[in-house]
């Protein structure tokens with residue numbers, strides 16, 4: 165949801181900001197803009213469209229701020245693109261988030277004579293700061309005092325022409341500062357924006373401001389009380405945020421899965437057992453929990469649904485996956501004996517963060533499964549399990565999903581073992597299964613050519629159904645989500661047996677039905693569902709275990725996957741779903757990495 169970048173101290177600050185914005189484009193891509201300081205004025209370049217297509221030759225400057233937009237308030241126009249300025253043009257602002265009380269603020273500023281140029285909520289911040297500055301206070305004081313008037317969420321970068329200062333601040337939206345030790349300072353929504361320049365980063369917490377300049381960021385609260393913060397060294401490399409010869413980030417990330425799943429397990433498996441040092445205190449008290457809730461949004465929620473099956477099967481506790489976005493609007497039966505597991509790639513999803521806060525407020529112990537180190541959800545959880553998937557740039561989540569499933573399986577096995585619900589032999593069997601995953605995923609990726617051929621035959625369809633049962637039902641949900649979000653084909657998923665309670669009316673010769681039909685406890689039943697579709701002329705695309713010749717005869721298309729432990733099979737089955745959606749979207753000419761209307765990190769509620 166919008167990307168912010170700022171650079172101070174580089175003679176090519178506009179170029180650094182432009183490159184940084186290109187790396188953050190997954191956060192929003194309807195328009196972009198950069199403001200730079202030139203002597204005693206601020207120059208602004210704004211454009212509707214994608215920053216990746218920008219070949220702007222921007223005049224050199226050593227102070228710049230920039231923004232790539234995902235519109236919330238106001239249509240996609242050049243005027244609504246950030247940066248926004250005050251009446252004098254001496255203050256420029258970029259913002260990620262939503263200012264909920266902007267209408268009231270705007271009205272009162274208009275009464276004081278301020279003239280607004282855009283329809284955005286953001287512009288009020290520039291005018292508020294201008295108004296505060298009239299009191300004769302410093303720019304930093306004017307920013308801090310203005311921010312205290314704002315309701316809602318924000319990460320901002322503010323540039324002041326008079327002092328040349330750049331100030332960043334956050335409340336419920338991500339912001340990270342960085343410095344290279346040689347006089348350059350950076351500010352961004354995500355570390356990938358500045359990885360080429362430095363890996364020394366400092367994550368801001370809510371209510372904090374940062375002043376860039378003098379070679380090192382200085383942190384304060386909104387009342388300008390200084391805060392000591394410790395820099396962290398980011399382990400991601402800038403190459404990891406490149407396509408590395410793949411046509412799209414999504415394809416690169418799909419193909420990275422064997423390596424990334426191995427990275428999720430690295431240093432956590434020893435012999436036939438699992439050691440999760442980072443959550444050891446939770447595991448030690450495993451017997452004390454009487455309920456598990458799994459919280460996430462979108463793909464991360466589907467990971468939670470798989471986790472629900474796995475925890476239930478291994479731990480025998482009441483387990484529930486919940487949409488994080490719904491959680492705090494109910495009265496969930498969550499208390500001191502609840503283990504809450506929050507799942508998030510970005511660690512910044514506003515709804516998941518709010519659910520973490522709600523669970524903590526109700527006394528639950530919160531473990532988060534997160535990819536981005538130092539992100540808000542990671543910081544606010546009691547314990548964090550980092551999945552180590554590396555930067556995920558494609559808007560559609562792929563490798564983070566399978567790494568989340570791997571982490572959940574490891575967590576569930578450890579939890580079950582510690583609470584005495586499963587014995588050594590079962591742990592050993594599951595660890596053996598986990599160890600085989602990277603190799604098995606390689607085998608699935610080798611089917612990509614075949615999946616591409618299937619994609620060619622179905623890329624013109626307008627609808628699709630995805631059916632699975634048990635632990636594979638969430639994978640059907642994920643398959644449908646992947647297809648709809650990147651190819652814009654309408655897709656629905658349901659437990660296979662539910663089809664005959666209504667959706668079967670949709671089946672005709674045009675309807676492809678993707679079945680997850682691996683040899684598990686529901687295999688025979690799924691065969692029955694396949695017959696029902698065939699009898700009505702539907703086209704069956706089956707994901708089946710290698711060598712299933714019976715199914716090969718029945719299905720119109722078959723994609724073979726290796727047989728894994730039943731509870732780990734979803735990790736394997738997710739991959740053909742991703743490849744099918746990817747190839748169909750690519751054949752249809754869709755912008756796979758930046759699907760319309762989407763942004764990768766949903767930092768507004």
Ligand code: F6R
Pocket residue numbers: 461462463464465507508509510511512513516559560561562645646649764765766
């Ligand atoms: C779908 C997708 C989204 C995210 C969801 C949660 O491909 O990427 O559904 O899974 O927005 O994001 P995170 O995991 O960052 O909390």
